[in-house]
Amino acid sequence: MSTALGNHILVEFMNCEPSIMNDVSAIERDMVAAAQKAGATVINSTFHHFSPYGVSGVVVIQESHLAIHTWPEYGYAAVDLFTCGEMNAWISFDHLKECFGAKSYSALELKRGSVNLLQRNDFDITSMRQKAAEWRNPDFYTRNVWFTDKDDEQALSLRFTGEVLFDVQSPFQRVRILESYKYGKMLALDDMVMTTEKDEFHYHEMISHPALFSLPSAKNVLIIGGGDGGTAREVLRHKNIEQVTMVEIDGEVIEACKIHLPKIAAEFDNPRLDLIVGDGIEFLKKASPNSYDLIIVDGSDPVGPAEGLFSVEFYTNCYKALKSNGILVAQGESPKFNEKAFTELNLTLQTIFGLDKAPISLFFVPTYPTGMWSFQYGIKGNITVNEVKNKSEIQDFVAKEKLRYYNEAIHTNTFALPNFVKELVRKK
Ligand code: SAM
Numbered sequence: 001m002s003t004a005l006g007n008h009i010l011v012e013f014m015n016c017e018p019s020i021m022n023d024v025s026a027i028e029r030d031m032v033a034a035a036q037k038a039g040a041t042v043i044n045s046t047f048h049h050f051s052p053y054g055v056s057g058v059v060v061i062q063e064s065h066l067a068i069h070t071w072p073e074y075g076y077a078a079v080d081l082f083t084c085g086e087m088n089a090w091i092s093f094d095h096l097k098e099c100f101g102a103k104s105y106s107a108l109e110l111k112r113g114s115v116n117l118l119q120r121n122d123f124d125i126t127s128m129r130q131k132a133a134e135w136r137n138p139d140f141y142t143r144n145v146w147f148t149d150k151d152d153e154q155a156l157s158l159r160f161t162g163e164v165l166f167d168v169q170s171p172f173q174r175v176r177i178l179e180s181y182k183y184g185k186m187l188a189l190d191d192m193v194m195t196t197e198k199d200e201f202h203y204h205e206m207i208s209h210p211a212l213f214s215l216p217s218a219k220n221v222l223i224i225g226g227g228d229g230g231t232a233r234e235v236l237r238h239k240n241i242e243q244v245t246m247v248e249i250d251g252e253v254i255e256a257c258k259i260h261l262p263k264i265a266a267e268f269d270n271p272r273l274d275l276i277v278g279d280g281i282e283f284l285k286k287a288s289p290n291s292y293d294l295i296i297v298d299g300s301d302p303v304g305p306a307e308g309l310f311s312v313e314f315y316t317n318c319y320k321a322l323k324s325n326g327i328l329v330a331q332g333e334s335p336k337f338n339e340k341a342f343t344e345l346n347l348t349l350q351t352i353f354g355l356d357k358a359p360i361s362l363f364f365v366p367t368y369p370t371g372m373w374s375f376q377y378g379i380k381g382n383i384t385v386n387e388v389k390n391k392s393e394i395q396d397f398v399a400k401e402k403l404r405y406y407n408e409a410i411h412t413n414t415f416a417l418p419n420f421v422k423e424l425v426r427k428k
Contacts, residue, residue, distance in 0.1 A: 005113030006064060009089050011079040013096065015103035021072035024049035024057070025164045028145050030099040031059045034092035035066050040083070048146045048157070052191060057145075063087045077102075082112070147178060147186075149193045149369055151337065156193065156369040158183065165260050170252040172305040177260040183367055185260055187228055189253070189300055193367045195228045200264055204230035205406040206363045207375055210414065211294055211327045212238050213394055214385040218293035219243065222321070224280030224309065225331075226298035227253030229265035235296070236267045237401050244273045245292075247280045249305050281308040284317035291321050297330035302341045310345055315352050315378065325381035328353070332360065332376035335421045337369045345376055346425040353378035359386055360425065361414040363405070386415035 020026055028047040035042055040061040047057030058067040066089075067080040077100060081089040097105060145162035148155050158180045165185065166177035176188045184197030195203065208231055212218060219242045221235050227248040235244050248254060254277070257265040267273060276283070280299070295318050299309040308314055309330075318328050328349075333342040349358035357379040365373045377385055388394060394408040417427065 003115050004111035005115065005118075006082055006084045006111075007089060008110040008112045009081040009093060010108045010110070011077075011081065011093060011096075012106045013077040013079060013100050013102035014075065014105060016070075016075045016077055016100040018072045018075050020100055021070040021075060021077060022049075022053045022055065024055045024145060024147070025162050026099075027055050027068060027070065028057055028162050030096060031057060031066055031068060034095040034099075035059050035061050037095050038083075038087050038089060038091040040087055040092075045145070045162075047162070048148060049191070050148055050150070066092060147180070147188065147191075147193075149188075149191060151369070154337065154369055156367065158186070158193070158367065160186075166256040168252045168256070170250050172250045173300075175250065175252045175256050177256050186367070187253070187257060187261060190304065192301055194300060195230060195261070195264060196367050197261065197263070199366050200228070200230050201404050202363060202365045203373070204234045204264075205403055206361060206410075206414065207231050207296060207298060207329055207331070208234035209394075209397075209403070209406045210361060210375075210385060210411050211296070211329050211377070212241075213388070213390060213397075213411065214383055215293055215325075215327055216240070216390065220292050220323075221245070221294045221296065222287075222292045223247070224283070224295070224297045224299060225249070225306070226296070228257045228261060229254070229268055231296055231298045232270070232273055233264065233267045235294075236270050236272060237397075242272065244270075245276065246273060247276045247278050247283045249277070249279050251277045279305070281311075281314055284314060284321060287317065287321040289320045290323050293323055293326055295322060295326070295328045297328070299331055301333065301338065310341055310348075312348050312352070315348055319352050319378065319380060322378075322380045325383055327380070327383060327385065328378035330376050330378075332374035334368065334370050334373050335362075335424055336372050339424065342374060342376075343424050349376055349378045350425075353380060358425075359415050360417060360421065362417065362421070363410075363414055386412055388412055 024047050032042055032045050040063050042061055044060040049055050053072045055070045058065050063085050064082040070077045081092050083089045145160055146157045147160050148157040160178045160180040163179055168175045173189045179185050186196040187194040221241055221244045223231050223246040232246050299306040302310040332345055335342050346358055359377045361375045364371050388408045388411050391408045398407050
């Protein structure tokens with residue numbers, strides 16, 4: 001009879017595969033399997049992926065717990081195997097060593113809770129047992145695998161099933177499709193939420209319809225980015241649009257969304273769409289002047305391939321490519337997340353298009369950090385975007401297309417800015 005209540009193996013796995021050390025789904029799967037292989041009954045698993053990297057998680061078992069914290073940048077994982085009863089945690093150790101490809105390791109085994117040093121309290125075990133029986137259901141355990149999109153001060157976490165439906169490291173970024181409990185399937189690029197099934201319409205309706213109803217005679221639209229297809233879908237609802245050219249740098253994004261987000265990627269075969277896989281920055285450098293009525297920059301955050309989509313040079317080229325009466329709409333980050341990028345972008349647009357020609361539209365996207373997001377405009381020529389000139393036409397369109405975010409009231413209100421935002425971008 002063991003004289004200790006628990007057995008604790010403290011493990012240092014070293015020289016592990018960095019990509020594995022950063023893969024929350026693979027680690028959760030391996031940790032649960034490590035417990036089950038040693039005959040444990042899994043009660044719950046909770047795992048967090050931190051951006052830019054690192055995973056922490058715990059598998060609660062009837063026989064105590066297995067826990068892990070990883071430092072992918074060192075190829076290192078600190079693992080705790082705490083068990084009680086007859087369970088042999090070295091079986092879990094062997095399984096994890098293999099799964100993580102640990103080329104070196106150290107392990108320290110400790111006995112925890114020496115009964116000789118402890119005083120047993122007597123209490124009514126039957127009531128305890130009865131309660132425990134209600135809780136225990138061996139066939140079912142709750143999985144809490146969280147995807148976290150964060151900067152240094154704030155984060156947004158979404159619980160997902162732990163299953164990764166699509167996972168490709170493209171030349172530009174890591175492209176993943178995950179299934180979240182609350183917002184359905186979601187596209188993540190690197191560790192940033194791009195779009196989800198349940199709230200994509202917030203973003204895609206607001207990036208397109210305010211501009212298109214401010215340009216009733218528009219015919220030629222250019223979309224930079226937008227690889228999930230949602231922006232093209234909304235633009236193509238407007239029958240007056242004759243040609244949409246879409247330049248998306250990453251073919252893997254298009255592929256992932258065609259397969260897993262077909263309702264968003266619904267119009268990729270539309271004859272009015274010219275889909276180009278290429279760099280939008282290079283495309284604008286070569287674009288003919290006065291070509292487009294509307295340019296929509298549906299790019300990701302200002303890192304990696306999208307960094308240049310926030311530059312003065314890029315927006316100067318956009319200005320040149322717009323017709324004399326044209327509109328630019330750009331994914332503008334948030335006044336509460338990436339404030340610096342948000343502010344600098346608007347000051348850039350004010351410089352290129354004119355002080356009062358760079359309005360900002362604020363709207364809500366629940367799955368973006370802070371939920372408060374923006375589209376930033378550049379107006380070329382004599383156009384106003386913050387006034388509704390064709391109310392009944394908008395109402396008919398909204399009803400016919402069954403839009404769920406955009407309407408004539410939202411159209412005007414979205415350009416109303418809180419004072420702190422006006423101060424940020426020096427607007428009256
Ligand atoms: N809604 C998202 C957001 O607010 O971050 C944007 C979604 S959309 C998927 C962003 C797309 O921009 C991605 O597919 C990415 O590959 C694409 N992209 C990034 N940089 C690009 C570039 N230089 N040229 C063309 N597409 C680019």
